[in-house]
Amino acid sequence: MRYSGFKVIKEALTGHKGWKPAWRDPEPQAHYDIVIIGGGGHGLATAHYLASVYGQQRVAVIEKGWIGGGNVGRNTTIIRSNYLLDGNEPFYEFSLKLWEGLEQDLNYNAMVSQRGIMNLIHSDAQRDAFIRRGNAMILNGADAELLSEAQIRQEYPFLNFDDARFPIKGGLAQRRGGTVRHDAVAWGYARAADSRGVDIIQNCEVTGFRIENGKCLGVETSKGFIGAGRVGCAVAGNSNRLMAKAGMRLPIESHVLQAFVSEGLKPVLPGVITFGAGHFYVSQSDKGGLVFGGDIDGYNSYAQRGNLPVVEDVCEGGMAIMPMIGRARLLRMWGGIMDMSMDGSPIIDRTHIAGLYFNGGWCYGGFKATPASGYAFAHLLARDEPHETATAYRFDRFRTGHMIDEKGMGNQPNLH
Amino acid sequence: MIINHPLLGPRDSAEFVYLGAAELMNRPDPETASAEDWHGYAYLRDNPAGVHRELWFHEGGDRSILIVTRDTTTHEISAVELARKPRAQT
């Protein structure tokens, strides 16, 4: 069923009787050409592109709970492609371009809103680093703009200019960055994939892989064995748990990242703002809530909840840079499991087991990557070769010393 | 979280810096270790959903590094010990 203005009006006038479920609720078939484990943003996007771009007819997405219940359902909704390193920037720029056409592609309004993202600069060294990054972005075909302090004052007059511990000295803006209604991304991909025949199987937990002679033949699930020509894993924070079932250890740790939303407020923020001297970034949702976050808690966790010190740390950063939010109230906090990789960059690669493919290590940047991750993973699953924007995302880069370390923190996942 | 320091009793985890899995103490023998050993040591993690042994540096306290055994699904801490064993004071 296609959504259209006409359809919305017609349904409004006829009591909304005609709306159908956004996706089917099928029973699993015995065998698929490709099975994707994980009904999050990345898994569903992979399914969509497999069906729509790579013409795959027999694809299933298997989800342990309800689709969109992981990090795509709880994040700070930011999209951007302001990366520094060659291994990353083309990929994230590809993702941003896919975001730009997403609604038309999916016939679903995910409210892609390119209101811009601004990284504030507080020191000369930071400016040098941001100039290098801005240049890398432009050289890779993205947009970047260096703003002076005066320009920042004009665009963001409510920031703390006069009583700041770390004065604002400028900013690096990406005007095409912005926010997206996160749940709608999962639902939009699910609906689009479903409409092309992808089976989305919810409440179906993978309990193991059937591997014979070094080849993966399918997955054992709570709904029985499902055979597959190829199996793609896209389970983010649960990557190690899942891949351990195939006997693999990963260069990934799971950490908790908290995020926060305030009560609804009339519009105050033009776009995304990132504080460069503390752990705080913020945007305002269409509903009016300030959506903000900061650092990960910093310890391995699957608990999907964090603790007070980071809450306080984030709010301290918020008050330092934007003291007008003191009387706004934090409404809700939540925690997600981040698949923190050893260099802060993701992996989209084959495994040593034939027919078994992996997508993970997104750290806390997975949401913005959703379209490109799905596209590149679909490419890998369909063609058995990496997509041109994702060639660096290999498992063996740690073995060979080709790390993609944006933050320069080395092999300590909680510092990325 | 509260870490029950073997010498100082319960202390807030905010006084500590998390250093990672306790396996980091098992640095490969430079004489004998293979490239794979080094790769495994530096980059591969069990990352269990469950009991995890990990290092916490008491930066805001006595500067001890503690081995904390903690369940990553509940955050329950079942054991805490000093990474560097105390020397007997005879």
Added chain:
Amino acid sequence: MHDLTPITALGGTTPRVDTVGDVTLTEVPNVALASVAARLGQESACAKKLKSLLGATVPEPGRAAIGRDYAALWAGPDQWMLSADFDTHEDIAVHVKSHFSNTASVTEQTDAWTCFDLMGPRVNAVLELLCNIDLTGFDTGHATRTGIHHLGCFVIRTDARQSVRIIGPRASAGSLHHAITTAMVAAL
């Protein structure tokens, strides 16, 4: 005698005193400090030396002990911070090192720190805004290292109800002083 005039951590030539209600905060510059860390295998010898230097029991974890000329607080496993009167023990590290000889590593710490005494009947009301110490069991002679407004400090109970000594990083003396006096105004 050299001709250099010292300044206090807060930048004055005389110690700063602030009073709010019945609580007084006093900057105490005349404290000499030295760290003593037992050498490997010398732990018990070092403890014996410490006992003889103090003329008191060696403080256990979380405790401080006051001796004749020196006081000591437990700073880490087999490690203590010794203090003495600055006017008579400016060269504390030299003295202490000669006492401990090769049983311990000794490091001058006098000017790594700034020292404040916080005194008055309602000192606990101030402390609970500053640091995470269970004050109900924090009795005379208890000493701990903890954070005060993101600064690592030693807090020593010098009198069960009335007073504590706070030893914090010298370079941040101004921030520490601001935090304490602000808490005094807020709490009292």
Added chain:
Amino acid sequence: MTQKNRLAGGQLDRDTTLSFTFDGKNYSGHLGDTLASALLANNVRLMGRSFKYHRPRGPLTAGSEEPNAIVELRSGARQEPNTRATTAELFDGLSAKSQNRWPSLAFDAMAINDRFSNFLTAGFYYKTFMWPAAFWEKLYEPIIRKAAGLGSLSMQADPDEYDKGFRHCDLLIIGAGPAGLNAALTAGRTGAHVILADEDFRMGGRLNAETLAISDMAGADWAAQTVAELASLPNVRLMARTTVIGAFDHGIYGAVERISDHLAKAPRGKPRQILWRIYAKQTLLCAGATERPIAFDNNDRPGIMLAASLRAYANRWAATPAQRVAIFTNNDDGHRTAQDLHAKGVKIAGVIDTRPDAPRALDYEVLQGAHVTDTKGRLGLTFVEVACADGSTRTIECGALGVSGGWNPNVHLTCHQRGRPTWDDDLAAFVPGGTLPPGMVVAGAAQGIFSTHGALKSGADAARKALGLKGRAPAVPDAKDSPVIQTPFWYVEGCSRAWLDQQNDVTVKDVKLSHQEGFRSVEHLKRYTTLGMATDQGKTSNMGGLAIMAELAGKPIPEVGTTIFRPPYTPTAIGTLAGRMRGKEFHPTRLTPSHYWAEERGAVFVEVGNWLRAQWFPLPGETHWRQSVDREVTATRASVGVCDCTTLGKIDVQGTDAATFLNKVYCNGFAKLAVGKTRYGLMLREDGVAMDDGTAARLAEDQFVVTTTTANAAKVYQHMEFVRQCLMPDADVQLISTTEAWAQYAVAGPNSRRLLQRIVDPDHDISNEGFPFMACGNITVCGGLRARLFRISFSGELAFEIAVPARYGDALMRKLMAEGEEYDVTPYGTEALGVMRIEKGHAAGNELNGTTTALNLGMGRMVSKAKDSIGSKLSERPGLNEAKALMQIGLRPVRADDKVTAGGHLMNATGPVDAAHDQGYVTSAAFSPTLGCMIGLGFLKDGGNRTGETLRLVSPVTDLTVEVEVVSAHFVDPEGERVRA
């Protein structure tokens, strides 16, 4: 100004009359009122507008679960959006405005949305606003954003202060209703350290809202008497106005105490609120229960509220929303409201009870087996339509309707660690489940015990259990009421525009649509409809939505899913969570020993981490920073300059294995360094990438002083402790930071030795022979002050670093300036320091950026192959040793006037300019007064073999393309003759 709907009695201070304004109109109330109770007493029911349809709304509740009566409190910079009128304490001069309406509360233009509600159903926005593509951001979204949101921020910095603190206790009791009070009494009498926290300003919970008796006295009086006894116990701390917002790991609770929200203004220096971190060995949750509504068409008009809230307004606040009131209930508790209101002289227009066997009453009519089917009244309730048991319909005139659908235990805090509540069929409600936060027990209505006697008893029992008390339990105070028997009744058959989530405008119809479109799990329902996402966090709405979804899905409620609650329990001001760490106090400030002297000299300071350092020292007549910096560089290179470099980390490394230890942490060798010598050291991370650099000075066989960069001091210390404790536990080595203990100054320039000779006591030979390059030692200065001297150079000149105890640093700097007059001694700041190190080609933070290796830095041969050190093995990986690896180089502009920009990328002289042809990047750049042009350091592919090549430096983000020449990074004195002079 008459309080038309003020009743007799109540817990108000009638002698204190407070005036206040709402939407500019003056009213009066009494001490003890909330804004909502005072407005109701003044016959004001309309207090707000809903989120989506802008429907007129009045209070639904009398507490923190309120979805509707939310206002902008106060004005100016203290304007506080979305404040619940039901909990805001009245104070004299209070001003409040309604929000989310234009132009006025009574006439809101956006209420047109309500007419188009058929188009604005759940999820409508996902299906539309897509054509044409560009219109979403340009047209639709701005309109939606403007219409959305609730209250407004002032856009000014919050002028109030906030504190944070820590408290510890044996038992934390959350909620001071009958269960909590009796628990506190039980525990307090044993001497245990008890904290009793309650969000209300008056402890007592429901006892203050009821007329029932405990031990032959009014419940409210028993509460007051109990509070008085608790206050007399030194081991019990009463925290009223304190909301426990979250249950965190290991018994740590966040609690917000409102210190001055009930005052016109906080006293000077006092906080508005305090965030307490409460460390509780045991916790007893006595948070009570929340009444649940029933959904029926147009159940959201001002005047329709929860029945027990209506009762609370009458009993506690002596206020009623109207003089003629009806009740709609499915249980006996609704009748209590009717009785209490009737006793207060309020006319009961009828009690509509869904039960055919509902109890009759003498004083008013009870309609058994009846339902409210619709309501009327544009800005406030005027009539309710009732379907009677016999099929007839009735229209009942009333200004208020109390609705009671039973009670839900307040399980919120039990879920904060992701424990899920369990379904209790007898109560038809969720009760605290199997996995509570460790150390927590629940009592009273929060546990599903819905009688006063039961609450008192369970409170005492739970306190005894929490404290592990044995022996006979003390007698429970007498209270005669029986538990409410509740049967599920969620909505009136056939209703459609019946509100579940009043604030977010989620109706029964929306839940049905959500089901129809496949959004059936509780998480999907919530997200698709926004049910329970409003500022009341679904306290009154979640259960209704869940029940309807369960019915549609043909499943029992618990199979649809359970609602899970996340912190905070009630929305919490961001300022409170930040406390004092804002403005200049955001981070502590570290001052160098020469700070006060530098201030006197008029230095310009710069933040370097938490340090403030002198950036340059302007002289009169200098109008541009470059003039000052160029002068400082030139003067230093010509004669002598002094710079405070105390901020470099210093770590004292002692022990018989100190040299072995340093041999492990530095990639280059330290075992053979002679006493009295200093060596440059490069530290790698285990992954082979450079972590930090600095020097190590061997002051004794068993003592080194290690320096780190300013930025990495803490990180290096931590790393060294890791190596010491975890990798070399059997080495005899001790570490301690001495960064702040010593004031350390660089004295640089050809006259540096001459200057120092005037200060260093004569028995120390600091001649080139007696104290050669890289020498170090303990000395005395100025007539006997202990000091340390290092002959090291960052500037490339003959230079020393001298250190004295920090308290003498100020005096030493003044002394150096006085003694140096003869040589025109020049203080220099971090800018000149940076210029000189770039001229000398020394790597610093910009080069040690966490991705560069010793090889990249031109120090590949420093990584000793003769020994194992941290990082040496993994630095051998092929990716870090490629033939054309990035190498540090120097850059000069081909045209001397051209600019060199740090962050610029390097491209070949000809060919495409894009990422694929990137040759490297510029890390540091400065104007070199020595060379008379800008210079730069950078990393260039195969840089070691490209000296003399011309490249393009491109920086599109700063609009720059210049030609640069690759040169040696050592612009000044490449042979190093000066440092050895």
